[in-house]
Amino acid sequence: MFVNHDTREVTFKLVYAGTPVSGKTTNLCYIHSRIDAGQRGDLVSLATSADRTVYFDFMPVSSVLIQGYRTKFVLYTVPGQVQYAATRQLVLRGVDGLVFVADSSASRLEENLESARTLMEDIKQARLAFDQLPFVLQYNKRDVPDAAPRAHLDYLLNRKPNPFPVFETVATRGVNVFACLNALSQLVLQKFHASAPGALSATPPPASPPAPPDLQPLEARLRTSPPPSFPASTSHPAIVS
């Protein structure tokens, strides 16, 4: 995360990791297609001719104003294949929030588990404290004929006293894609405020009239998408609504 008091910008890095061909790039493509061009940068994809991500996909998204600071989220995907551990660890540098995208197909449950194990190893290698990292699970491809029941995926990937937030998605059609992104961004912002409550008030106000102290969503919004539902305690606006 980077706080620039000079340009009054806060930038967070969010990474989509997960099972190979589970739809990580599709998530970014959908987000790219639905966000106003003025609020996002180019979708940069380093992929093979077979559209497999070999290094990362990348896209910056401008979001809300917090105490007069523009918030930017840079979204990355990492390659899912086990052999790309080195590049995954590089892309995980400085990550502020993580989505694990699992494939709902019953035939790929074992691969989901293997990918989750690999990700934990990558996080360890990148010297990140997983228990402090905002993290959400995404069960993608809920529309495939052999989709495993949600309870089955939960049992495999989310069996813990305080389960991670889970989103059942169909990234090709955008179902719950923004709900997942918004939830992660909320967690990241909550962590930021909890860890550095005075970070945005340490510098004098700018010469121009300051923005209202409460959180302001940007005017340019997603053209159509139902508002995501957040926990009642959430006080931050969504990236898009």
Add this chain to the structure above:
Amino acid sequence: MTSSTWCELGPQQARALRSLLRHLCTEAEAIYAALLQDSGLLICDYGEATCRDAGETGALASGTFFAARQLAQRLKENEFTGLSYEGADRHFLLAPAGADTLLFIVFNSHTRPAIVRACVRKILPDLVTELAHLGRMN
């Protein structure tokens, strides 16, 4: 074991860093210089507007640097001091500037890579000193 490192840049530090980057661009006759966090996030830049980072440049530059370094290590070359690219007219140099920061400098054929490298070497200590003043927390 850490969570991600948070980094803060104040207006005064931004001015100081930009002044050093401006000096570097002038001395080396470069067209653009930027400091990047190793995560790919831009800290500060100076120079031609067409090179300005909206996010993509930093991500690609950082990714390029670390991928090349990893490749060098796999080829048993552990002294990786930077990466330079020479195009038809636009060239760039990527070099570490401190523990977790990269210097990205773009130049054209008005100057020479050797001159740019020499100017970078000259200014690096000042950049590193200034970068040490950035607010950091885990």
